[in-house]
Amino acid sequence: MKPLGPIPAGFETIDGQLAIGGRTVSALVKEAGDTPLFVYSRDRIAQRLAELRAVMPERLDIHYAMKANPFGPLLEYMADLVDGLDIASGGELVMAREAGFLPREISFAGPGKRDEELLAAIRAGVTLNCESAGEVRRALDIGKTLGLAPRMAIRVNPEFELRGSGMKMGGGAKPFGVDQSQVADLARELIDAGAEWRGLHIYTGSQALDADAIIETQGNVLDAAAAISVEVGEKLPKLNMGGGFGIPYFDKDQPLDIAAVGAALSKRFENLPETLQETQFAIELGRYLVGEAGVYLCRIVDRKVSHGVTYLVTDGGLHHQLAASGNFGTVVRRNYPVAIANRLTEEPAEEVNVVGCLCTPLDRLADQALLPHAEVGDLVAVFCAGAYGASASPASFLGQGPALEILV
Numbered sequence: 001m002k003p004l005g006p007i008p009a010g011f012e013t014i015d016g017q018l019a020i021g022g023r024t025v026s027a028l029v030k031e032a033g034d035t036p037l038f039v040y041s042r043d044r045i046a047q048r049l050a051e052l053r054a055v056m057p058e059r060l061d062i063h064y065a066m067k068a069n070p071f072g073p074l075l076e077y078m079a080d081l082v083d084g085l086d087i088a089s090g091g092e093l094v095m096a097r098e099a100g101f102l103p104r105e106i107s108f109a110g111p112g113k114r115d116e117e118l119l120a121a122i123r124a125g126v127t128l129n130c131e132s133a134g135e136v137r138r139a140l141d142i143g144k145t146l147g148l149a150p151r152m153a154i155r156v157n158p159e160f161e162l163r164g165s166g167m168k169m170g171g172g173a174k175p176f177g178v179d180q181s182q183v184a185d186l187a188r189e190l191i192d193a194g195a196e197w198r199g200l201h202i203y204t205g206s207q208a209l210d211a212d213a214i215i216e217t218q219g220n221v222l223d224a225a226a227a228i229s230v231e232v233g234e235k236l237p238k239l240n241m242g243g244g245f246g247i248p249y250f251d252k253d254q255p256l257d258i259a260a261v262g263a264a265l266s267k268r269f270e271n272l273p274e275t276l277q278e279t280q281f282a283i284e285l286g287r288y289l290v291g292e293a294g295v296y297l298c299r300i301v302d303r304k305v306s307h308g309v310t311y312l313v314t315d316g317g318l319h320h321q322l323a324a325s326g327n328f329g330t331v332v333r334r335n336y337p338v339a340i341a342n343r344l345t346e347e348p349a350e351e352v353n354v355v356g357c358l359c360t361p362l363d364r365l366a367d368q369a370l371l372p373h374a375e376v377g378d379l380v381a382v383f384c385a386g387a388y389g390a391s392a393s394p395a396s397f398l399g400q401g402p403a404l405e406i407l408v
């Protein structure tokens with residue numbers, strides 16, 4: 001038997017079924033019309049943001065990193081809740097504008113921005129988080145052609161990284177950002193060329209559950225930003241401090257202590273160096289805001305036994321939930337939180353493998369999981385499905401097509 005990840009707090013049970021937004025999973029599937037289905041909860045997202053704001057310093061803006069979940073209705077909902085949006089492509093820019101975000105709330109990071117993407121962003125007045133000297137120069141040229149001063153920040157490839165981070169994005173050679181030692185000269189260059197200087201973006205990693213690691217990194221980020229801006233010779237207008245706040249996906253994962261992070265940051269904000277005293281600070285979060293608010297529902301279409309092992313075969317799979325299958329940046333596959341959603345209150349009764357419908361042994365949703373006895377027609381819930389699910393999985397694989405999505 002292998003343990004399942006922890007089911008996030010805050011979900012209800014009605015008539016023995018998992019319920020989201022006051023409706024049972026059966027009712028939600030009926031309403032949406034079919035499985036597989038992603039259900040995202042407004043209440044869970046709002047609650048998450050409220051808890052975060054309660055412990056973070058007031059002057060800290062909270063940005064949403066939309067690559068975690070770009071579902072239109074969810075994005076529209078986020079537009080009212082967060083202070084800014086971080087995008088990473090021209091396609092995301094279009095979606096962000098459609099969802100109601102204002103250009104001045106949007107910053108655009110990501111390596112390999114094409115000229116058309118730079119042009120669209122500069123024309124709209126979005127802040128570019130520039131990833132290289134070449135990109136800065138292309139953006140300046142495009143700004144000149146348009147007769148507009150581009151709003152530009154520089155993404156720093158820092159000399160340090162976020163300890164225990166799931167995916168390392170800083171420290172050493174990286175395709176992201178400008179090496180810390182070269183940032184000040186490049187900033188001077190773009191300021192002298194007449195661009196609007198929007199400060200620094202320092203992103204050090206993601207999926208950290210250790211508050212001490214985040215506190216240490218945020219300290220390093222503030223120190224680096226202060227040193228760079230002294231070198232630039234201007235007060236720093238804005239600092240995007242990155243994020244990296246993780247959520248518990250697996251057995252024994254403990255939730256991040258955000259109160260500790262908030263307290264440490266508040267303390268740092270009380271003693272800022274001169275160059276950072278008027279800086280507008282932000283953190284950018286993806287999965288922390290939306291990951292636990294989403295549930296992926298699929299239906300059992302077959303139940304079979306092979307060499308004594310019971311398989312529950314569902315109509316879902318890695319084409320919608322690549323991360324839960326263990327194929328999205330994980331070394332050792334571990335089980336996400338999974339439940340038989342319409343038998344939520346029944347006792348675990350048997351060890352089963354829950355698999356998807358794809359013709360590949362990679363398509364696993366839960367291995368050797370102890371679950372209540374389930375039959376064909378029952379619904380399987382995979383939790384922590386609100387981030388890097390639908391949009392980060394190969395939906396066209398094997399001609400399956402996308403899952404349905406609803407926000408409730």
Ligand SMILES: *Cc1c(COP(=O)(O)O)cnc(C)c1O
Binds near residue numbers: 286
């Ligand atoms: C992916 C990404 C994020 C969001 O990461 P999460 O782990 O979902 O919070 C934030 N900022 C940048 C620059 C990213 O690339």
